Amino acid sequence: MSVKASSAKDVVLARVREALQVPAPPPHLKSHDLQEAAGISNARPAGAVGTFKPLSIAPLDVARPWLPEGGQTPEERMHILCDNLKRLKAEFHRACHLQAAAELIFSIARERDWQRVAYHRHELVDPVASALHCATVCVGEPASFDKRALEQCDAGITACESLVAQTGSILVSSATCGGRSLSILPPVHIVIAHIDQIVATLEDALHDAKVRHAGRMPSMLSFITGPSRTGDIERILVLGAHGPKELIVVLVGESP
């Protein structure tokens, strides 16, 4: 096969196949069982040429017990999540019902004299947005999307797919949380979520997303872990680099 005649894709894939003719030994692991598990199929093959055998054990299954704790019970998960959000310098509120959440955001908006707030249609977001004293911008139909108007907003209110206790992350998607810009362009991001949306680990959040969007992934899924930040200047932490300076999380629902 001449290089010129074939596409770059064919050439690169052929190089990959060629390169993998000789298998590589497994990495040095701390766990002996694992080292053996990885080594049995791939250590010293009979010949120098062989095909890699997939691991009999998923790396995540190996890691699960060793990763940071996500909590066994709803109480634990709530506790770990709060703790992580605090550490991440996110603002965290509880509201026993949606009405209370709406009042809370109303008073925050009033206090800060917000002129314009963006939101998207969602059962948790609508009551909050409609209670606001100021102008609102609804992000929804692709045809009416106006990035310049969104840029002028003081805050963006979104729902989320899940909240991850383990890392304090909030999973948003372009399909269910008002697209790509709403959660990143305005200087304040408000998340309205229900306490049932708390999951223990990243694994759970990813798994749920995969099931929820089976066969049709949103074009964007994003884990938001605290307000935007940078340490680029002398490694000193500054919040609000390009994304929101503030992340306000309101959890709706009675205590678990």
Add this chain to the structure above:
Amino acid sequence: MTSEYSIVYGRTVSEHALRLVPLSFQIPHHTVHPVHIDLFIPCFVDQMTPGVGLAVTRVLERLGHTVEFRPAQTCCGQPSFNSGYWDEARSVAIRALDVFEGAQAVVGPSGSCVAMMRVFYPQLLAGTPHETRALDLASKTFEFSEFLVEKLGVTDVGARFPHSVTYHDGCHGLRELRIQQAPRQLLRAVKDLELIECDEAESCCGFGGLFSVKFPMISTAMAEVKGGSLARTECEYIVSSDPTCQLQLDGWFSKKKMKPRTIHLAEVLAGGDA
């Protein structure tokens, strides 16, 4: 099997060498079976710091073991190995296998040279007829402090050293052989000794063999960092298990007219209560 390929698969002995390689002997704790120990005296110790070899002998003999030095030994081949001249290093390594043939335990006062024998010989000789012998030697070669603590089960060797000291971890001992606690356990058991840790305990002193003369400016900068940290402890002595780290640190301290001096762990442990 090509040698290139073999080298790849020679990585069986690694940071976990001690556990992966079946040990040819294991001494139950708290028994005083005298062990016959073969000294592995690295070339630098032989020529420049013979006192360290004598101190090792004294400590081991005081514990009731017999010690032998096979004068046919020379160098482990690390300078060539580290420079990329593996063929030359291989010939030196094969010779070392012959020299230590039949030994029960080989003990050396240098983490670096022991790492060469235990970790790198099996890689160097993988796929050659000497591979099994290399693995065998690897399984019974020990760094001095690790041998005392892990193999003989001894931490108190009855030494007295009325000084404040800090411990400098040699990188090969620390990261190739995973020795960190053994020397500290030994030091803590020494009478009248005060052990103070420095803030750069795991940093390299910058020796690195020929690196120290091929890249003298980097090597010296590293000595400044590590030496500075060690000096800040204001200890009287810096204890090390690697004579070449001592060469680097002492050389720098002396040039800078700074006070602290290094001493080998064996020399501290050889100091009796008398």
Add this chain to the structure above:
Amino acid sequence: MSVHDATTKAALPAEAKNQFLHDAAEHVRDIDHRSFVRKALGGYYVTRDSQKAKYRDWEHARDAAALAKWSAVNRLDELLPLFVTNFEAGGGIVHFARDAQEARTIIVDLVRASNAKAIIKSKCMTTEEIHLNDALEKEGYVVVESDLGEFIQQLRGEPPYHFVFPCMHVRRGEISDLFQKHLGTEPTQSPEELTMIARRYMRQLYVDADVGITGANFLVAETGQISITENEGNARLTAALPRVHIALSGIEKVVASLADLAVLLPMLATAGTGQPMTCYNTLYSGPQKNDEPDGPREMHLVLLDNARTAILADPEQRDSLHCIRCGACLNVCPIFKNVGGFTYGTTYQGPIGSVITPHLRGLSDWNHLSSASSLCGACTDACPVRIDIHHHLLHNRRNAVRASPKRLEHIGHQLFAFVAARPWLFAAGGKLFRWSLGFLKKIRPPLLRQWLETRDLPPAPPKSFRQLWKERS
């Protein structure tokens, strides 16, 4: 605004080693700079260690991360086509590039086809590797780096100093001066205010840009998504507002499944910056979907080989493709901390850079990076995916000797092996050395001179151990 250093050095590879020696010596003399860099990294150790403590066992987690990358890289023949199929199903377009030139051409053509006037870019080391900005600027396009550190480096006309912390060597006062000069802002000593200056400057650029260029940290084969890790939100904006999103990634970034990210994302953050997760970890599966309010209309993914398959073909060093570019090995490397990022003259600095650069740019010209190491192994211990970094430096040294041994050095090592095989000669040679050491110190032959300039050498003892042993028995 071009990447002067790296390009010049790439053009004159024969000079690479001399340049390295020169720059290292220069840098080592700059005590202030060294302590500034050391101080900047001081905070990293603290946060990293406290975050590591949250793992029930960091070492086991490293095992899993290493396995995830190992099994993906060794199944690339299967997973790469699978990824491409799944990604294309999401509406994105994949372009393969054999080398840097081809990747540049593809991206320049895409930009031209989109009638772009303004281009915004988020941090991506692979674009540095192919010198993309130079290529785009040559075509007359203005490219703005949106990551704060990269933006500062772009204004300074310098490549990144550290591939995760691009301007960690720059003091706030210098940044203030830089912004004053280029953006006309008031001087300030506050990192917060400086960050806000960049934020305000960049906002309109995001809105106005037609093309957004990003990198990718992982390519998820199972779902056909690319994963981008960042802290500032600039990559999110870059992939949200412009009409066209172009992502560039090395082919080795493929992982098998989404579940692997549940291990790799937190570990990347912890090892790299000591965070539980970086602020934004975003998965993109293509352009805006019909029912989504916004997003780019087109998404292109350029998959780059550029010698990665050469590394893949070397089973011994294949694990260097496990690298997730967290920068942990740089942060702990005593060489990096003392010679600084620019001295390497490479896109990827530090230990991992010393391992892979010879593959990317030629062993004979770049092996000196492998030699410039005391082999302390701090890098290997820090690596979250267990790349055998410092041993690969040894492998590079061996390969370089095998390819072209230096005659004098070779003779030296042959002589050494000859002497080491003869104990009597070894003992005699040692005796001669000890006897003449005082004299040698006076005449200072090469190598010894390099030692003596900064370090003393103790006097040789009168007798060797073997002599003392003989006398003893």
